[in-house]
Amino acid sequence: MFENLEINSINTNRYIYVLNYTDQLKNLCDLEMKSIFGFIPTGKFFFSATKISSSRSIFIKSRMDITHIGNSLEDLVQSIEGDSLFYNDYKISYIKSNDNTIDYQERLKALRLIGFAIEGNFALQNPKIEFAVTKVNDQWMFGQYIINDHTWINHKQKPYNYSYALDHQLARSLVNLAIGNNPHIKVVDPCCGIGTIIIEGRELGINIKGYDINPNVVEKCNKNLQHFGFEDDIVHKSIQDITEPYDVAIVDLPYGKFSTTTLEEQRLIINKAKEIAHKVIFVSMVNLDSLLTSHGFEIIEGCFIKKRDKFSRYITICC
Ligand SMILES: C[S@@+](CC[C@H](N)C(=O)[O-])C[C@H]1O[C@@H](n2cnc3c(N)ncnc32)[C@H](O)[C@@H]1O
Numbered sequence: 001m002f003e004n005l006e007i008n009s010i011n012t013n014r015y016i017y018v019l020n021y022t023d024q025l026k027n028l029c030d031l032e033m034k035s036i037f038g039f040i041p042t043g044k045f046f047f048s049a050t051k052i053s054s055s056r057s058i059f060i061k062s063r064m065d066i067t068h069i070g071n072s073l074e075d076l077v078q079s080i081e082g083d084s085l086f087y088n089d090y091k092i093s094y095i096k097s098n099d100n101t102i103d104y105q106e107r108l109k110a111l112r113l114i115g116f117a118i119e120g121n122f123a124l125q126n127p128k129i130e131f132a133v134t135k136v137n138d139q140w141m142f143g144q145y146i147i148n149d150h151t152w153i154n155h156k157q158k159p160y161n162y163s164y165a166l167d168h169q170l171a172r173s174l175v176n177l178a179i180g181n182n183p184h185i186k187v188v189d190p191c192c193g194i195g196t197i198i199i200e201g202r203e204l205g206i207n208i209k210g211y212d213i214n215p216n217v218v219e220k221c222n223k224n225l226q227h228f229g230f231e232d233d234i235v236h237k238s239i240q241d242i243t244e245p246y247d248v249a250i251v252d253l254p255y256g257k258f259s260t261t262t263l264e265e266q267r268l269i270i271n272k273a274k275e276i277a278h279k280v281i282f283v284s285m286v287n288l289d290s291l292l293t294s295h296g297f298e299i300i301e302g303c304f305i306k307k308r309d310k311f312s313r314y315i316t317i318c319c
Pocket of ligand 1: 211
């Protein structure tokens, strides 16, 4: 599954990414895009020199790999014809840029002309390969179009779940915040519960370890990992007994009415997280800023998310 982490920076902005997020999750998307691409996109359509799998983030709808550019539609078509492309069962879509000025008729014309320039059969249903065309700042662009395969949606159906578990989408986002643009980073989830974060990390092929103080939870977490074909290596251990160093810790603090963890125990967890990892991403129900700074953390950034009426969390990234 390491394909999902395919990262390859090139010198030109050869890639176009299309985002998909709700207003409620825009903060989280901004944070995630900044950690992966190094900037916050100004719209849902942006260029980058960084190549990542379009399936890596819940917020990425698709990636277009630009192969042909023209100053006019005719130029673009000529350039495509010059390459004598041949594909069977292909599909072409028009993708709208942030300041789309192309009307429906022109889009249709572009699709028709490019369709004529490619040899082979067109397939609206179940295409084997997809292409896209777009116009940005008077330039027409064409290239392969790769849509997010949303495999992570299957992770919702775990054999074991708990009311305090995070949802798989937030978990995937946290993993992306942890690794940014470096798939070799060593990550730990020291209070991993039934493994929502570990599952996303494993699917992305990163080096992520998990621990939990509750043996019953550890057993269920390992069964969840087995279910998805991942190594069931979660260790029954308190964070206080972890000695191995990590680059990043993702700490979903024990909280809420089902947790017996006291404020003092939370403080101990916060302290220990600082000891075992260079960077820590805390997930909490209350704003931890002053508590974290009182423990010597420097807060890098963070956001507050509210998904449904009942679900809200603070994400705080610190070192
Ligand atoms: C909020 S839950 C984590 C949920 C997890 N993110 C998930 O989605 O399943 C917090 C977990 O911390 C564990 N925990 C509490 N104190 C701990 C400690 N000192 N060391 C390790 N784990 C601890 C609890 O057993 C609980 O499973």
